[in-house]
Amino acid sequence: MKSIYAKLEGIVRSRALRTIAFWALSFSALAAPVPVLADANPGNDSGAFTIRLLPSVDLGVVVDTTGAHWFGSADLDAVSDMGTTQRLETGVTLTVTGNFNNQELELEAAANDTWTLASDESDAQDQLRLYAMIGADQSTPPSAALISGAANLVTGTATRAGQPQADEGGDANHAYEFSTAQSPQYQDIDGMVVGTTRSLWLRVDTPPLTTSDEQQSFTITVTAVSGAGF
Amino acid sequence: MKTKNGENEMNTKVKWTVLALCAALLTMTGKAWADANPANDSGSFIIRITPNVDLGVTVDTSDAGWTDGGNLDLTADLNSTSILNTGVLLTVAGDFSNQELTLQGAANNSWTLDADEAPAENELRLYAMIGLNQNTAPAAGSISATVENLNLVTTSAQRAGQNITNEPLNNDTSKRYEFANADTTQFQDVDGMAVGTTRRLWLRADTPPATTSADQQTFTITVTAVTGVGL
Numbered sequence: 001m002k003s004i005y006a007k008l009e010g011i012v013r014s015r016a017l018r019t020i021a022f023w024a025l026s027f028s029a030l031a032a033p034v035p036v037l038a039d040a041n042p043g044n045d046s047g048a049f050t051i052r053l054l055p056s057v058d059l060g061v062v063v064d065t066t067g068a069h070w071f072g073s074a075d076l077d078a079v080s081d082m083g084t085t086q087r088l089e090t091g092v093t094l095t096v097t098g099n100f101n102n103q104e105l106e107l108e109a110a111a112n113d114t115w116t117l118a119s120d121e122s123d124a125q126d127q128l129r130l131y132a133m134i135g136a137d138q139s140t141p142p143s144a145a146l147i148s149g150a151a152n153l154v155t156g157t158a159t160r161a162g163q164p165q166a167d168e169g170g171d172a173n174h175a176y177e178f179s180t181a182q183s184p185q186y187q188d189i190d191g192m193v194v195g196t197t198r199s200l201w202l203r204v205d206t207p208p209l210t211t212s213d214e215q216q217s218f219t220i221t222v223t224a225v226s227g228a229g230f
Numbered sequence: 231m232k233t234k235n236g237e238n239e240m241n242t243k244v245k246w247t248v249l250a251l252c253a254a255l256l257t258m259t260g261k262a263w264a265d266a267n268p269a270n271d272s273g274s275f276i277i278r279i280t281p282n283v284d285l286g287v288t289v290d291t292s293d294a295g296w297t298d299g300g301n302l303d304l305t306a307d308l309n310s311t312s313i314l315n316t317g318v319l320l321t322v323a324g325d326f327s328n329q330e331l332t333l334q335g336a337a338n339n340s341w342t343l344d345a346d347e348a349p350a351e352n353e354l355r356l357y358a359m360i361g362l363n364q365n366t367a368p369a370a371g372s373i374s375a376t377v378e379n380l381n382l383v384t385t386s387a388q389r390a391g392q393n394i395t396n397e398p399l400n401n402d403t404s405k406r407y408e409f410a411n412a413d414t415t416q417f418q419d420v421d422g423m424a425v426g427t428t429r430r431l432w433l434r435a436d437t438p439p440a441t442t443s444a445d446q447q448t449f450t451i452t453v454t455a456v457t458g459v460g461l
Contacts, residue, residue: 059270082325213457221274224271
């Protein structure tokens with residue numbers, strides 16, 4: 001039977017041995033290559049989600065009639081014979097505002113008295129033909145011939161100015177827009193950026209006959225709309 | 231109803247339903263955008279056109295006469311009545327399609343124009359009526375004063391027709407120089423006439439019972455186009 005001293009000596013030795021063994025194993029582990037861990041189900045290792053930001057854009061247009069006037073008139077009021085043509089000598093200035101850089105414009109008009117707005121180019125009693133064109137912000141008035149055509153009549157229905165997106169590279173299907181070769185009046189009115197300025201030109205053809213000799217007023221509304229996809 | 235291919239039909243319905251839902255979701259999430267400030271999207275302005283209208287009437291006496299084949303010169307006994315056998319043709323002209331007419335007479339010699347229906351020396355009673363453009367002369371009874379001497383042509387310009395209050399009532403109230411509605415041979419409205427409208431002007435002259443002059447007496451009748459707006 002071992003003495004207590006011997007037992008204690010055995011314990012001390014075994015601890016010393018274990019310590020040595022521990023450190024030896026530790027160093028060997030450190031010296032060995034990192035083991036590759038396998039993943040039994042990689043499909044759940046990550047998750048993704050989507051955030052959606054809807055730009056709350058601001059479209060806008062400023063309609064400035066300062067200085068705008070008919071030939072022979074000081075402003076937008078005119079006295080006109082029947083069956084005659086009047087046109088603006090100085091156009092109405094339009095400025096695109098807001099923060100959306102793809103804006104287009106719609107034109108719409110309302111007849112406020114007894115005359116109506118023509119939707120075709122045939123003469124009719126008490127019907128005014130109101131044409132419009134939008135172009136470069138410059139001061140040379142277009143001739144009456146350049147402000148004509150059924151597509152350029154302003155009616156009670158809001159109509160987009162410019163071209164359909166499919167035609168924007170060419171010279172077809174203009175509404176309220178000059179031909180691309182028309183200088184100095186032409187300037188593109190599709191997809192306009194903020195700060196763009198344009199001139200709006202009007203022509204009115206009074207009816208050959210009327211049942212009223214009183215002043216007839218018409219409200220023209222210009223509205224900014226998105227050009228995205230149009 | 232169950233059919234031989236009922237299962238396929240059901241699958242087709244499910245597919246269409248799924249497609250419709252997908253389309254609805256795309257619409258809800260992909261294209262909509264807001265406008266932060268819609269108030270500045272548009273601007274308006276007003277143009278004002280004042281019609282510079284042209285009123286007009288053409289007075290054609292080429293076939294008018296007191297007698298068949300005659301003209302507007304007449305030899306008449308005193309205190310007698312003469313009526314045009316063919317009326318004076320009036321045609322509304324210009325570009326204003328709401329015109330009416332006024333009549334005014336002027337005595338150019340010693341006789342005067344009567345302003346009432348009482349016979350008086352040297353006063354001619356000159357009546358007028360305007361109606362349908364046709365050639366049957368009205369009877370003397372149709373060309374006379376009805377009330378308030380309304381059909382006498384005087385030196386004051388008087389508007390033919392009715393006032394605007396009575397016009398839509400299709401009645402005979404307060405007519406001047408206009409036949410009764412029931413006089414279908416002669417009547418045609420003389421209010422608010424359009425350009426191109428034609429009418430016949432008929433005259434009746436009642437000479438005075440006595441005169442101090444044996445000279446020819448001339449009278450000028452003026453027909454003037456005026457606006458019918460509000461009148």
